[in-house]
Amino acid sequence: MDFFKKLVPVTKKTVLIIDDEEDFCHFVKLNLEETKYFEVLTAYNGPDGIDLAIRYQPDLILLDIIMPNMTGTEVAEALRGNKATKDIPIIFLTAIVKRGEVGSTEYQFGGNFFIFKPVKLDELIHEIGAKIR
Amino acid sequence: MPKLSLRQQIEKNGLLLIAVMMVGIYWAFDYISSGHYLTRTLIAVLVIVYGFFIQTLINSRKAAIEETQRTQKQLAQSEKLAALGAVAAGVAHEVKNPLAIIVQGVEFLKTALRDNARLLDVTERIEKSALRADNIVKGLLSYSREIALKMEEMDIAPVIDEALTFVDHQLRQKRINVKKQYAPGLPKIIMDCDQIKQVFTNLFTNAIEAMPGGGILGIRLEQAGGDNGQASVKVVVSDTGEGIPEDRIRRIFDPFFTTKESERNTGLGLSITKGIIDKHRGAIEIESEPGRGTRVVISLPAGLV
Structure with a gap:
């Protein structure tokens, strides 16, 4: 399998992670890029994240919910309101909402999905793989 | 209504009893020394009524103080319970983020150390402890938010x-x-x-x-x-x-x-x-x-x- 992977050039998918925890962004970037399937951009606040999203049009955005100054939901609204970024799939990262509570909030967040921190790498990759465009 | 002990009965009606006793002592001495029954009766009634009103005032004041203390105790308890939800959410957020960093860091180490069984074992134990801490925090959240309805x-x-x-x-x-x-x-x-x-x-x-x-x-x-x-x-x-x-x-x-x-x-x-x-x-x-x-x-x- 590895032999074929060497022959066929892999088209890397771009993932943008917007999270105020710099160390978390650092390790997610390391882990995803280690797989050789992803190129990861990082932003530590909402405005920078929106700027990167418009500029680089990533294939998926991992978006922390609770951030100072601009929350993840406000960032998501801004991205949905921009023609360049409105169709980029978003996965919310949350340390507070529990799995059982997602059902009542999915509609309010326009059907977006959640990853609950802390998250293991294989689960993270599985969720990204399922949602990425 | 619970039956009061003798001491509690004396405490509750103390002033009234004292008034009655004073009247009795006064009546006894005065009866021996003079024959004015009407004056003695009037004084006795006034003293007893005075004692009754003072006792009622003291009892109601005591009841009000006890009610306030009871309410304040309930308030303190309820404030603690109400605060628990906010504390749990705050703790969850503050603890789960560092845990998320630890888990991601350990994932990278596992990949980097996959050829070294001893170090791989160490990193897996660290990961297990981090996930155990996460379960404890989840339990705290559950307690504060999914209390069964009574x-x-x-x-x-x-x-x-x-x-x-x-x-x-x-x-x-x-x-x-x-x-x-x-x-x-x-x-x-x-x-x-x-x-x-x-x-x-x-x-x-x-x-x-x-x-x-x-x-x-x-x-x-x-x-x-x-x-x-x-x-x-x-x-x-x-x-x-x-x-x-x-x-x-x-x-x-x-x-x-x-x-x-x-x-x-x-x-x-x-x-x-x-x-x-x-x-x-x-x-x-x-x-x-x-x-x-x-x-x-x-x-x-x-x-x-």
Whole structure:
């Protein structure tokens, strides 16, 4: 399998992670890029994240919910309101909402999905793989 | 009513007994020394009546002090319980983020150390401990938010009044007047008393925070008919505060949305409030206009749901 992977050039998918925890962004970037399937951009606040999203049009955005100054939901609204970024799939990262509570909030967040921190790498990759465009 | 011990009976009626004893002693000596029965009788009656009124005054003062102490104890307990939810959410956020970093860091180390069995074993143990800590935090969240409902049939007015006592200090501090309009003869509600108290404590706290310079907190209780003809009780909590812009009202029940400045406020209060009302098969709506205040309308079905 590895032999074929060497022959066929892999088209890397771009993932943008917007999270105020710099160390978390650092390790997610390391882990995803280690797989050789992803190129990861990082932003530590909402405005920078929106700027990167418009500029680089990533294939998926991992978006922390609770951030100072601009929350993840406000960032998501801004991205949905921009023609360049409105169709980029978003996965919310949350340390507070529990799995059982997602059902009542999915509609309010326009059907977006959640990853609950802390998250293991294989689960993270599985969720990204399922949602990425 | 529990039977009082002899000591408690003497304490309760002490002054009256002393008055009676004094009258008896006075009567005995005076009877021996003179024959004025009418004067003696009048004095005796006056002393006994005086003793009776003083005793009643002391007893009612004692009862009032005990009631205040009981209420303050309940208030302290309820404040602790109400604070637990906010503390749990705050702790969860502050602890889960570092845990998430540890887990991601360990994942990278596992990949890097996959050829070294000993070091790989160490990193796997670290990962296991981090995930165990995560489960403990999840348990804390569960305790604070998924407490099973203990339903009982009761009047809602005393529950609301008790929630008011929890914010009494803040009302007085901010010079906020409370205007209550309770319709008579309201049907009883099947409810979890503690959770409904939490709902109204949260609403009162929001109203108080919207009126930093004082104002009026209005509470109206009335009977209403439900959609299916079932009777319900409507509670309207209103304030004369800053109001909420329309574009924010539609997100007011979002779990992480907050109109409050503090970045530590996780915005979970109203989402939890709505969750409790939903569990009671009720409804909650918010009407607000910037500069004119806010009205929160809660409807709870009466009787069996």
